[in-house]
Amino acid sequence: MPAPENTVRRSLLVASAVLLSAALTAPAALAAPKPSTSPSATPPATTSTVGGARLGQPGTQVNLASGVPVLPKELSARSWIVADAESGKVLAAHNAHWRLAPASTLKMLFADTLLPKWPRTTEHEVEPSDLAGIGAGSSMVGIKEDETYTVHDLWLGVFLRSGNDAVHVLSAMNGGVEKTVEEMNAHAEELQALDTHVVSPDGYDAPRQVSSAYDLTLIARSGLQKKDFREYSSTVRAQFPGETKKNKKGKKVRGAFEIQNTNRLLAGDTDVPVYPGIAGVKNGNTTNAGATFTGVAERDGKVLLVTVMNPSKNEHNEVYKETAKLFDWGFEAAGKVEPVGELVRPRSVAQAGARPGPSASPGEAGGAGDGVVAAGSKPVASAASGGGADGAAVALGIAGGVLVLLAGGAFLVNRRWPLPDLVRRRSRP
Numbered sequence: 001m002p003a004p005e006n007t008v009r010r011s012l013l014v015a016s017a018v019l020l021s022a023a024l025t026a027p028a029a030l031a032a033p034k035p036s037t038s039p040s041a042t043p044p045a046t047t048s049t050v051g052g053a054r055l056g057q058p059g060t061q062v063n064l065a066s067g068v069p070v071l072p073k074e075l076s077a078r079s080w081i082v083a084d085a086e087s088g089k090v091l092a093a094h095n096a097h098w099r100l101a102p103a104s105t106l107k108m109l110f111a112d113t114l115l116p117k118w119p120r121t122t123e124h125e126v127e128p129s130d131l132a133g134i135g136a137g138s139s140m141v142g143i144k145e146d147e148t149y150t151v152h153d154l155w156l157g158v159f160l161r162s163g164n165d166a167v168h169v170l171s172a173m174n175g176g177v178e179k180t181v182e183e184m185n186a187h188a189e190e191l192q193a194l195d196t197h198v199v200s201p202d203g204y205d206a207p208r209q210v211s212s213a214y215d216l217t218l219i220a221r222s223g224l225q226k227k228d229f230r231e232y233s234s235t236v237r238a239q240f241p242g243e244t245k246k247n248k249k250g251k252k253v254r255g256a257f258e259i260q261n262t263n264r265l266l267a268g269d270t271d272v273p274v275y276p277g278i279a280g281v282k283n284g285n286t287t288n289a290g291a292t293f294t295g296v297a298e299r300d301g302k303v304l305l306v307t308v309m310n311p312s313k314n315e316h317n318e319v320y321k322e323t324a325k326l327f328d329w330g331f332e333a334a335g336k337v338e339p340v341g342e343l344v345r346p347r348s349v350a351q352a353g354a355r356p357g358p359s360a361s362p363g364e365a366g367g368a369g370d371g372v373v374a375a376g377s378k379p380v381a382s383a384a385s386g387g388g389a390d391g392a393a394v395a396l397g398i399a400g401g402v403l404v405l406l407a408g409g410a411f412l413v414n415r416r417w418p419l420p421d422l423v424r425r426r427s428r429p
Contacts, residue, residue, distance in 0.1 A: 037197040037208040039100050043078075047097035050192055051214060052341030055096040062092035063338040072325035076313035078290075079213040080322070082330040085221060085296055085303040089339035091330055093213070096341070099195045100309050102211035103284025104139070104162045105292045106203035109196065109211075111158060111232070112223040113187040114174055120152035120228065130172040131165055135204040138164035141259060144243045153241055159232040160261045162284070167202040177201060192344045193218045205288040213307040218343055220281045220294045220305055233280030236261050264320045265295055272317045275324050281305075283319070291319035297327050304330045305343075 049056035062071060071092065079095040090096070125148045134140075141156075141163030143149065149169070157166030171180040180201045188196040193215035199206035211219075223229040239256040247253050261267045263283050265275040277297040284292040290310035297304055306326045311318040344350065 037099070037210055039210050040098070043095045043098050047095075047099075048194055048212075048214075050097070050194055051090060051344055055090065055093055055214060055341040058095055058098075060092070060094045061096070061340040063340060065338070068337045069329055069332045072322075072329055074313070075322055075325065076311045076318070077308045077322055078312065079307075079309040080326060081213040081217050081305075081307050082326050082333075083217055083221075083305045083343055084334065084339075085224070085305045088221070088343035088345075090341040090343065091304075091333055091337050091339055092326075093340060096214040097195055097212050098309075099197075099210040099212050100292075101205060101209060101286065101289035102196075102203055102216060102309075103205075103286040103289035103292045104203040105216050105282050105284040105294055105307075106196075106198065106201075106209075106211060107158055107162065107167065107284070108216065108219045108223050108282045108294065109184050109188060109193070109198065110167060110170075110180070110201045110203075111155070111229055112219060112226070113184050114170060114180070115155070115223075115226055115228050117174060118151045120150065120155070122151040123148050124151070124154075124169065124173055126169055127172070130169045132168075133177065134164050134168055135200070135202075138202070138204060139262075140165045141240060142242075142257075143169060147241065147244060147254075149241060155228065155232050156235065156238045156240060156259065159282070160235060160238060160259045162262055162282075164202040164204060171201050188215070188219070190348065191215075191218050191222055191346050192350075203284055203286070203289075205286045213309050214343075216292070216294045216309075217305050217307045220296065220307070221343055222346065223281070224296060230280070233263075233282060234266070236267050263293075263295070264317055265293075265297075265323060269317055269320075272320045272324075275327060285319075293319045293323055295323050295327070299331045302331060302334050304334070306330065 043058040045058065047056050047058075054061045060071070064070065075094070077094065079098045079100060081093040081096050082091045083089065084091065126143055126145050128145050131143065131145065139162045141158075141161040143154075143157065143163070143165040151170075151173075154166045154170050157163035158170070168177070171177045174180050174183070177200075181198050184198040184201060185196075188194070188198065193211070195210065195212035196215045196219075197208060197210050199209040203209075223233070237258055237260045240259045242255040242257050244252050244254040263278075263280070264272045265278045266280065268274040275295070275297060277299045279296050279298065281294045281296050292307075292309045294305065294307040297306075304327060306323050308319050308323045308326065311322055313322075315321070
């Protein structure tokens with residue numbers, strides 16, 4: 001779509017900001033009666049109908065017709081969804097509202113809730129109490145007591161290494177785990193992610209903690225409106241502060257070590273190539289949840305979100321393999337298949353009748369900025385603060401990678417919710 005004139009764009013941005021600040025709450029007219037927060041062993045006969053009646057039905061929902069490619073064979077996930085990230089149209093789904101354990105994909109909600117709280121340069125000295133209550137066997141980034149970290153460091157630990165220690169430190173900075181969980185549940189309600197019930201902010205297995213493929217996709221779509229969320233979820237590798245030690249001369253020095261993103265479609269693995277156009281978002285794996293993943297990718301101007309939960313096929317990296325198959329199908333089917341539902345807007349935005357635009361974390365400007373490249377311009381590496389993300393990894397990414405950054409100014413056009421500043425991260429020249 002052609003971009004609106006600057007004056008119109010500014011007016012739309014101002015109007016949207018006013019409407020969003022009102023934070024009006026719409027009734028949950030689309031929601032089914034509040035279901036149990038305990039995950040079921042088999043798909044319920046009826047689930048929430050948020051997003052459309054078809055999405056409340058068990059099994060695979062897709063409108064196959066002439067010219068529409070058939071769905072991939074051998075999909076074993078208990079639940080999955082393929083959606084257009086901009087228009088919100090759900091192209092196909094399987095048990096979309098089945099409430100299942102989310103594992104660390106729940107960290108997307110944690111980030112979407114807490115990212116706006118502090119500038120990335122904010123520093124925090126870790127106290128022993130900050131690391132209390134972390135579950136046994138948790139994924140950790142390696143935070144040490146009595147060391148000081150920037151908020152930027154901590155978010156890198158959350159997104160790249162899925163560090164439960166980083167989640168607990170940020171929760172402590174936010175007033176504690178209980179307060180953070182309360183805020184996450186409230187934010188889920190605002191997003192109309194009504195299948196989601198948070199017990200532990202890091203996604204660690206906990207009784208009654210559930211989400212759904214539909215909700216995780218809603219949450220990812222909301223998070224991708226934030227510049228920092230987009231940057232962190234697309235960072236392949238970064239330097240993370242180490243422990244302060246004395247060198248041979250007795251002087252205290254603090255080194256750093258490299259951390260890599262555990263999203264295999266972004267970083268690659270022996271049996272999973274980097275997916276062309278991938279730009280995040282978050283993976284998870286626990287005993288109860290199995291493997292879970294939500295990803296965003298772009299191809300030929302089309303941006304898709306795919307969520308896959310708990311494949312039963314016992315193969316290495318199966319969740320990524322099934323996600324890649326669904327991305328391939330979605331890009332081929334886009335523009336041909338009639339949707340089976342939609343990703344709903346947050347309650348305040350739906351009530352106000354407006355679409356949200358890109359939001360900025362404290363101290364940053366929305367839209368293209370540090371670590372991003374304006375469409376059509378030459379890539380420039382970012383200067384990372386604190387522990388410092390690898391500038392080349394953030395700005396250039398991996399060969400064939402595409403960073404989708406949401407486009408301010410066009411988000412009210414044709415009732416779409418686009419990914420602002422459609423900024424593409426290209427391979428090195």
